[in-house]
Amino acid sequence: MGQRNVRLLAELIQVNKVAIAIFSESEFNTRLLASTLSNRGYKFFRSKSPVPKSGIEIFSVYPGNIVTPVSDERHFTARNINIPGHQELLIIAAHLHSKLYKNNQDQEQLTRAFSEQIRNLELAQSTKRTVIIGDMNMNPFEDALCASDGLNGVRNKSIAKLVRRKYQGKYYEYFYNPSWRLLQNDGTYYYEANHITEHRWNVFDQILIRPDLIDEFDDKELKILTTIGSHSLTKTNGKPDKNTYSDHLPLIATLRIRKIHD
Numbered sequence: 531m532g533q534r535n536v537r538l539l540a541e542l543i544q545v546n547k548v549a550i551a552i553f554s555e556s557e558f559n560t561r562l563l564a565s566t567l568s569n570r571g572y573k574f575f576r577s578k579s580p581v582p583k584s585g586i587e588i589f590s591v592y593p594g595n596i597v598t599p600v601s602d603e604r605h606f607t608a609r610n611i612n613i614p615g616h617q618e619l620l621i622i623a624a625h626l627h628s629k630l631y632k633n634n635q636d637q638e639q640l641t642r643a644f645s646e647q648i649r650n651l652e653l654a655q656s657t658k659r660t661v662i663i664g665d666m667n668m669n670p671f672e673d674a675l676c677a678s679d680g681l682n683g684v685r686n687k688s689i690a691k692l693v694r695r696k697y698q699g700k701y702y703e704y705f706y707n708p709s710w711r712l713l714q715n716d717g718t719y720y721y722e723a724n725h726i727t728e729h730r731w732n733v734f735d736q737i738l739i740r741p742d743l744i745d746e747f748d749d750k751e752l753k754i755l756t757t758i759g760s761h762s763l764t765k766t767n768g769k770p771d772k773n774t775y776s777d778h779l780p781l782i783a784t785l786r787i788r789k790i791h792d
Contacts, residue, residue, distance in 0.1 A: 538761055543567060544572045550621070552623045552663060577597045579607055583602050583607075584603060584625065586624075588609060596614075600620070603647070605644070606622055606624040607622075609621045609623075615789055617789070617790055619660075620657050622651070625665045625667075629721075637672070661737065664735065664736075675707065678697040681738060682703065682705055684707060690706035692741075706740075706741065709738070709752070712781075717731035718779045719731075719734045737781065746786050746787060753781070753782050754779050763779055
């Protein structure tokens with residue numbers, strides 16, 4: 531990503547008043563982004579992991595004593611968000627296994643392992659205030675994201691607020707997945723190949739939230755961005771302009787984190 535695109539990225543962050551930004555497979559100059567935002571009067575901090583493995587970058591308006599690393603693995607990185615006066619939050623930024631290298635059965639098995647890692651992190655952090663966001667490399671309706679022993683993601687708030695379901699004598703906690711409704715749009719990622727079944731447009735980029743956070747999430751503000759100011763992130767045919775910007779369209783979401791005494 532050249533200097534021009536870093537300026538556009540800075541514009542996106544400032545105009546949308548982004549508090550936490552997550553990037554996967556990013557190639558831009560992180561110092562240039564921070565300095566560009568600083569010159570615009572928008573202070574942004576890079577949250578570094580002590581032992582980075584995922585290649586996922588996290589920036590935020592909060593300094594390091596508020597956004598603290600919890601874990602960094604090959605396909606995800608986790609941060610504890612502790613804003614003074616507000617309840618804590620566990621953010622898991624993910625970039626799961628690609629369909630280019632893994633089949634459906636692989637993805638299902640690997641997502642089970644990912645789900646177990648999340649439960650272990652929640653246990654270690656004593657929280658159920660968890661958000662997963664990132665490139666799932668699967669659509670919201672795929673088995674790995676919906677299965678009880680996968681991420682157990684559901685599209686309906688009232689079901690998610692039941693907190694958990696019992697299957698074969700074992701309880702599995704829900705994630706609410708509002709990303710289902712993004713399927714009404716084209717999607718965040720376009721892929722065309724010579725397969726008998728092709729969706730072409732996919733919603734691989736998603737946000738999933740635990741039931742404890744549902745009332746703090748604004749469904750109306752979950753959006754796929756196709757423009758930054760006057761700049762289109764898509765080509766004239768509507769597909770992501772991967773040569774100029776990215777092969778994925780960015781996702782923006784809003785959580786209004788509850789105050790401690792609310």
